[in-house]
Amino acid sequence: MSAVLTSEAANVSKAQAPSSIVAVLLGTGVVGGAFLKLLNTPAASSIRLVGAANSRRQQTQAEQLADRSLREKLKINGDARNDASLLAALDANEASVKVIIDATACGTLASRHAEWLERGYHVVTANKSLAGGDLPGWRALQAALASGGRYGDSATVGAGLPVISTLRRLRHCGDALLTLEGVFSGSLSYLFNQYDGSQPFSALLRRARELGYTEPDPRSDLSGEDVARKLLILARCAGFALRPDEVEVESLVPDNLRGVDVAAFLSRLEELDEPLAARFAEAKARGGALRFLARLNQRGRARVGLVEVPANHPATRLYGTDNQFALSTTRYNTQPLVIQGPGAGPEVTAQALLGDVLALA
Ligand SMILES: NC(=O)c1ccc[n+]([C@@H]2O[C@H](COP(=O)([O-])OP(=O)(O)OC[C@H]3O[C@@H](n4cnc5c(N)ncnc54)[C@H](OP(=O)(O)O)[C@@H]3O)[C@@H](O)[C@H]2O)c1
Structure with a gap:
């Protein structure tokens, strides 16, 4: 067997290996696309992607998610958008850490962050609409954080500069x-x-x-x-x-x-x-x-x-x-x-x- 796996093969093999973190990615634009590339690097080997979506389509099939052309393919192919089936893909997994990654600027999605945290998912976001939006939304987020979920917001300001x-x-x-x-x-x-x-x-x-x-x-x-x-x-x-x-x-x-x-x-x-x-x-x-x-x-x-x-x-x-x-x-x-x-x-x-x-x- 070749000692070097192609990136695609490595992905498929990763999809079958136990991972400590399962993730769904919302948004496959400029930032989401760059994140998909990072998922193919050794640094991300503990993360298993179980769902990805743009504004119109989504994918939850392991082989499709492991495809390096996922971002382009999602533009023309995939299931209709439905948050519930993305969450079901997270729930179907045994991993202890389940995270929803929001790489969109969509206010509607951001308004669900607090609910997702309350339901036991973690949220990592580049989307500023909730933390930088209305005060009631921000207060709901603070209240939801009391339920134990964590909110990764480093990307919302300074593109991750440690501010x-x-x-x-x-x-x-x-x-x-x-x-x-x-x-x-x-x-x-x-x-x-x-x-x-x-x-x-x-x-x-x-x-x-x-x-x-x-x-x-x-x-x-x-x-x-x-x-x-x-x-x-x-x-x-x-x-x-x-x-x-x-x-x-x-x-x-x-x-x-x-x-x-x-x-x-x-x-x-x-x-x-x-x-x-x-x-x-x-x-x-x-x-x-x-x-x-x-x-x-x-x-x-x-x-x-x-x-x-x-x-x-x-x-x-x-x-x-x-x-x-x-x-x-x-x-x-x-x-x-x-x-x-x-x-x-x-x-x-x-x-x-x-x-x-x-x-x-
Ligand atoms: N670009 C940067 O350098 C940068 C730096 C820091 C923070 N950010 C923040 O990162 C976020 C993404 O920026 P971007 O530059 O990647 O934007 P972008 O290229 O416009 O991509 C946005 C993505 O979100 C998807 N989307 C919109 N509504 C959605 C929904 N309801 N469900 C699932 N996907 C949805 C879009 O789908 P379609 O492809 O179908 O339209 C698209 O794939 C923004 O909040 C931005 O402020 C960006």
Whole structure:
């Protein structure tokens, strides 16, 4: 017998071997696809995938799940979506750890996380809709966690940079957050790291979109809503149970471009240029720079928006799509604890999911 198994053969053999963790994957897009690749690596050998789904189809057959083209095949083939049969696939297994991995941005799925935890499943998620959503949903999640299920949320902020874990650890040690400030969006980081007035903002935005740094509809990034959700998640981790309407959000999308369809928005990007050029020129004249910052102060006041910062501000020393989180606490009070690094990307986000899944065992 050959000493080297092909990846597919290794998968089939893994499907037959006892695993300590059984998992269902919801979402086989950019992040879910990268997670499926990680499942084929030795690091994931204790995980057995028993179900996978996109928005329209799902698969629970072991041989199909072990197929390296699973993601592509699910686009055209598979059973109709039905959460109950995915949960049944988890229940049919003897493994002690049963986890639902949510790699979607679907609010409806996120609204079921608490129920799944109460039913004895663990949940690992890149989906921010529950932890960064309405306060009642977040409170239901906290209540459900009392039933013993665990919630892996490292991928929801900073694509797995160790910010949520650090905040929890500091709090556990009796430290308290005084202020939090940073750049929480890879796309907005790129845009303002690059914007130096030499080219219109719209040209830079088109380039960022081509590079895959923005969502297909860049208004999702420019609205600041995604950053606001991340700030809510972190504020709540730090003990500030804020409502979404308590985060002041400055959108960079002009009012008259909010209701138009994506194609119309993309054809009118130049309308962003003049107001941003004026703000840039004002900041430059004072020796400052523009950065899209999220901020939380000691009284729980939260704001997300474009800020003029001095030239020596830590956020001016970012590269590419870096995120940055500067935490001042009662013990880190002379200099903030700064966590910085790539805050987007499928591989690192999928790795954050994998780390949370492995931590369940
Ligand atoms: N991309 C990144 O770098 C990054 C970084 C950090 C966090 N995240 C977060 O990770 C999540 C996924 O991002 P992505 O970039 O992978 O998005 P994506 O490429 O758009 O993929 C989303 C996937 O979710 C599936 N889906 C939607 N509703 C579903 C449902 N009800 N049941 C099962 N599957 C469903 C979609 O199915 P269809 O294929 O049928 O549409 C698609 O496969 C988002 O919450 C995002 O904010 C992404």
